[in-house]
Amino acid sequence: MPDATPSGAKGGAFLRKNKTLVMVLGAGALGIVAYAWYKNRQSTPSTSPSAVDYTGAGQVPSQDQFIPPYQQFGTSGGVDLSQLPPMDNPAWAQRVQALLVDIGYDPGMVANTVGKYLNRQTLTGPEQALIQAALAYTGPPPFGQFSINTTPLPAAVSVPPPKPTTAPPKFVLTGNYGTPSGHPIDEAYLIGAGWLKSIGGKLYFTGKGGTPRNHPYDEQYALGIRFLRRA
Secondary structure, eight states: OOOOSOHHHHHHHHHHHTHHHHHHHHHHHHHHHHHHHHHHHHTSOOOOTTOOOSSSSSOOOOTTSOOOGGGTTOOSSOOOGGGSOOSSHHHHHHHHHHHHHHTTOOHHHHHHHHHHHHTTOOOOHHHHHHHHHHHHHHOSOSSSOOOOOOOOOOOOOOOOOOOOOOOOOSEEEOSGGGOOTTOBOOHHHHHHHTSEEEETTEEEEOOGGGOOTTOBOOHHHHHHTTSEEEO
């Protein structure tokens, strides 16, 4: 005789009799689903916003890796290095050269003036104006204390060459023959006054004042006739 018990009633009876088995099977299924989800999470790359790619190659630097200050914000374009303060005085000079030449200053004048300023040399009026413009655009040099030097350097003192010393005369006129007593021997004077004359490049007495006429002039002879004396 066929079983007249409905199939739904049979299933309910089976579940009531085997409740523990059903609970075990359900827990196992949940465990398998949880394990699969965990493995899938482990294999997916982290997209945490705290890990910033500073290198641009998909690499996150380690904690020991140095990151320049202008890259620490993770910006795509970085920072314009020309806007950072110059690191030293040569860099300051280059910055001034680029800025002033860009607005119309003569490159040679800028280079010369900046060099004089950093060497603390005296600046002319136009050079002072150029440095004032440089300081307004870039600020002072990063190292050292500098000021616009307007005090000219002391001019070199010109020392005239020493005058040649004149040796005292050995002989002077005695005052005889109408000559001035004590007058140094001056051939031009004696010729002009008429005591001597020049013939063929040699001197002769003229006879003035009683001097021996046409006698060759000679210091030793002039001493002998007392025309001259020792000084």
